[in-house]
Amino acid sequence: MAQQGQFRLLASRRFLPFFLTQFLGAFNDNVFKSALMVMIAFRLAADQANALNNLAAGLFILPFFLFSATAGQLADKYDKSLLIRRIKLAEIGISLLGVAALVLGHNGLCLLVLFLLGVQSAFFGPIKYAILPQHLRKTELVGGNAFVEMATFVAILGGTIVGTVLSGASDAASGSQWIGAMIIGVALVGYLVCRAIPAAPAPVPDLKIELNPITQTSRLLREITRTPAIFYSIIGISWFWLLGAAYLTQIPSFGKNVLGGDEPLVALLLCSFTIGVAIGSLLCERLSGGRIELGLVPLGAAGLTYGGIALSVIGGGLQPLADTSLAAFWASDGAKAFLLHLALIGVFGGLYIVPLYAMIQDRTDRALRAQVISITNILNALFMVISAVLGIVFLSVLDFSIPQFFMVIALMNAAVAVFVFNRVPEFAMRLLVWLLSHTMYRVKHEGLEQIPAEGPAIIACNHVSYVDALLLAGAVRRPIRFIMYKPIYEIPVLHFIFRTGRAIPICSKQKDPEGYARAFEEIEQALEDGDLLCIFPEGQLTKDGELAPFKAGIEKILQKNPVPVIPMALRGLWGSFFSHKDGNAFSTLPKRFWSRVSVVAGKPLDAASLRAEKLQEVVLGLRGEQR
Known part of the structure; x- marks a missing residue:
């Protein structure tokens, strides 16, 4: 559909x-x-x-x-x-x-x-x-x-x-x-x-125009850097235009000067890249189901790096053509692989750039949307100039071959991707969620419009598996700070994502009194800052698939910060590889793939009269019989 x-x-x-x-x-x-x-x-x-x-x-x-x-x-x-x-x-x-x-x-x-x-x-x-x-x-x-x-x-x-x-x-x-x-x-x-x-x-018809481009650009850059996800997405888009400019500039030279071909060969090479971008762009809709899926961005970045390295290796092995016809090139060793990987670079480029543009459009204040895009265009132009400079330095000054230059920009792409995804861990988290939802789970969402678009609030959800936080983060488009059981917070790989996502680890007051007090101080500060938090009031993963009694910690939080509480429920995760059904999680090989899972949200509850027992009843009602 x-x-x-x-x-x-x-x-x-x-x-x-x-x-x-x-x-x-x-x-x-x-x-x-x-x-x-x-x-x-x-x-x-x-x-x-x-x-x-x-x-x-x-x-x-x-x-x-x-x-x-x-x-x-x-x-x-x-x-x-x-x-x-x-x-x-x-x-x-x-x-x-x-x-x-x-x-x-x-x-x-x-x-x-x-x-x-x-x-x-x-x-x-x-x-x-x-x-x-x-x-x-x-x-x-x-x-x-x-x-x-x-x-x-x-x-x-x-x-x-x-x-x-x-x-x-x-x-x-x-x-x-x-x-x-x-x-x-x-x-x-x-x-x-x-x-x-x-x-x-016009969203801002009374806007006063600032004609000085330096002043306006500086002001907007300061505004944009306050939202790291948007700023680094713009950097990612501009980097793609640097890559695209490098390929589009060097491919004609490679076809004519290295392979000894003529205009039809150059056109064929450029067509392969362009067709790849077209396919990758259109694939985004199918792979994301119409949603703005940031998990495709790391996938695209990895593909760009792989494609660039493969193109360098294959291109370095191609020999000059004795016959300049397209048939002669097609029959030569490595030609088909070169065209394939050139197209793959385009495909992964489409997967990479389309979600970034869509995310910027969706998350930018409508009163600043066109101005933010203007900054994107300025940086795109700057990065394309840098692309030309890199081409001159590596190809003319350092005397690299064109395939070697492709290797350089592919490795640079890997470095830029690691930098951007480290700064905005949401990309890595979305990738994990996307992989889960396209291998082990088919995730359905209900009632997520109940979650406030801004302002402090707390999500309270049942706790079934080790990937609950990932599934919730993937379902809710607003960034969530999780209050989570410290042993889960410290799981390798997930720990990096939770730490960079500013999750708040907590354990019982008896085990770690200082850590317990510190967690509540951090929770209070986060709500004062207007963050959206998520807590699993059971305090640990269910052992039998049923809801354990909700602990009173949620009441303590609401006493100091009476913010809206959004009850949520996860359905269908009990019995998955990441749950404790039939023993400890991870103890057997996965047996279920592409199983149905639901993330359901209810109406916000008033904090003034909310008690843990009442909250448990509401969450249980949302979950229903499907564990």
Whole structure:
């Protein structure tokens, strides 16, 4: 059903006009940019051409640094559909100027047009991702972002191929005319399509615009760093664009200079990568069931590292082609494996980036959403510049081969992934939950809308297995701090996740009086800070599948901090590998796979009159007969 819903977006006016608009805009940018690069290369001497091409690349990316901050503010201040129409009108004017520049063969005017296209892209960027949460439901965000990422890479590849082929025509004048006609035609179609985009009212119509990009960027960065999950997700997205830029830049050189192939071979290599990104992006919807599943991000990061290492090893063993035909490459040793792993990098890249964008859209304050996206675009541009610098350093200065460079960025990707996931342990926790729910359990959720979106509260749940906390953390989208039995807190592997997730270990007052008192002090402080806590009032895992008496610790907590208590129940975990049924947990091999498990939440209870016995009755009622 999720997959069917994903493709249903393409028949929805809430999404289709925007989807086509952003695809056509990205396609047009890359047609002109690639056409300009080819014409410069053929008109000028090699040293002049290299210098001018580098200048062109810099002029296209410069506007993202200069105007993204202002663009984000405008997207929060004005109706986004209105801004899109104005941007597309500007694209028509830029396209007319671009046609004149190509026909006249005026390099300076061509560079100006490229700069203006960069300005247009910089103003469209924040709208591109900030408009999706306004038009799509939360369950549609993953699918919408998947289509956007797929379309972006297809547009980049398609525009590059079309611009290169047309500009390389034997009749230069004819090629310029075809390119001009295409650019103007696509711009006009884009404007007509964008007029069908529904209104997207401004979240902050009275926002005062700060025109100084440095001041605005610094202010937003300070704001974003207060929420580590969003900040490091932005770093993760920007890192992916560094990787993507590295592959897209070096693959043509590898195909021509290392393998000795021609344009069709380069197109085949680029197609493999792009098709992979498209497949990976669309797979996100199926693998996450329409939810924003952050567990796919570590999976994608691991795949990117594996794919990069494999590509380096396989690419290093490929030999130059005696025959430049695609058939000769296909028949050569290692060619199929190289194409496969190039596509796999794209697949895992899609799994990696789509949930990150969806999470930022979902968790960012709507009043700041477009401005946060603008910061993402600035950092994306910065990381792509770093990608170019890394290519120069390793390939030109240190004289690495392209396969060796692929190995370097794959290992760097592993280091960045470890850093980000260490800073935001939620990613690792979600991965474990996702693996559990796709191997041993099928998890169903009921009543989770009862949990407050913000403010202090306590979840009280029955305790059946060693993975209870993981399943609850995976079900509840708001971060949870667990109050847990100290021996469970100290289990290897899980201990790292619980510690970095700021879980609060506790044991009986008789065993550790100081630790007991310290735990209650930490609980009190956490509730004062507005955190969501979770406690298992039984104090230990059930030995017989039934609820043990709830301890009075919950009453002690509520006496000092009378916050809402959300009763919850886990169903179907008794008898699993992680429970104590038929002996201690982990004592036998797993016998149940993909069994049904439910996470059920009830209405919040008033803390003033709540007693442990009453809470136990409510939780038992939620659990029912299914242990």
